Amino acid sequence: MDSTILFLPELILIASILAVPAIYIATNSTKSYSICSNISLAVSLLVVILFWYSPDSVSFDKSSSSYVIYDHFVINDFSQLFKVIFLLSALAVSIISSSYFKEDEPHQAEYYVLLLSSALGMLITASANDFLTIFVGIELSAFSSYGLVAFRKTDDKSTEAGAKYLLIGAFSSALTLYGISFFTL
Structure with a gap:
């Protein structure tokens, strides 16, 4: 079976x-x-729900409840549940954001790219099967979140919050990498 179809929501x-x-x-x-x-x-949400409730549509092995892909990703009920939660949350934020922006407000395209990148990082984290993949997914989501927090460049509080979040995130990433390397080597 070609397991690339299982990456359809991420793609x-x-x-x-x-x-x-x-x-x-x-x-x-x-x-x-x-x-x-x-x-x-x-569409990503519908694909995840289709894969979850109708596994024959992607020719899953019916005797298995978990699918490991390239030893880095696992597709099971738990990962699918969190993908649904993350996609529902991102969809709600996207729908609410469309009414929040004024028509002539700049940088809307960047906002939606950051929002989609954050959702992609969460989907990667939900399916991660090893520490490296978890770290990449969390960092993809975190980098996008740094930009989203500091999105209002003219607002001093937004810029300050983004800088503080970046510093705390850098410290947390360093600590996480230290913990991963210390306990896996």
Whole structure:
């Protein structure tokens, strides 16, 4: 079985992360960013639910309840549950954000790219099977979150919060890497 199909929700988000800047270059419509984000999150959510409730559609082995992919990812009920939770949360944030932005507000495309990148990091973390994959997923989500926290450049509190979050995140990442290397070597 080709296990690439199991990465379809993540691949949809990657395609959308690449599509939003292309939409930014091609059009002047600011609503198209939120539409692209909402559609990709909803389709990813539907694919995860389809894989979870109808495993024959992707030709899973019915005798197994867990699928290890390339020794780095595991697809089971637990990971699918968290993918649904993460995608529902990201979809809710994306829908609410579309009404939050004014029509002429700049940097909307960057906001949706950061939101989709954070959701992608969470999906990677949910399916991670080893420490390296967990770390990559958490860091992808964290880097996007740093940008989202400091998104309002003109607001001093937003910039201060982003700087503090970055410093705490750097310290936490260093401590996490130390812990992973100390206990796995």
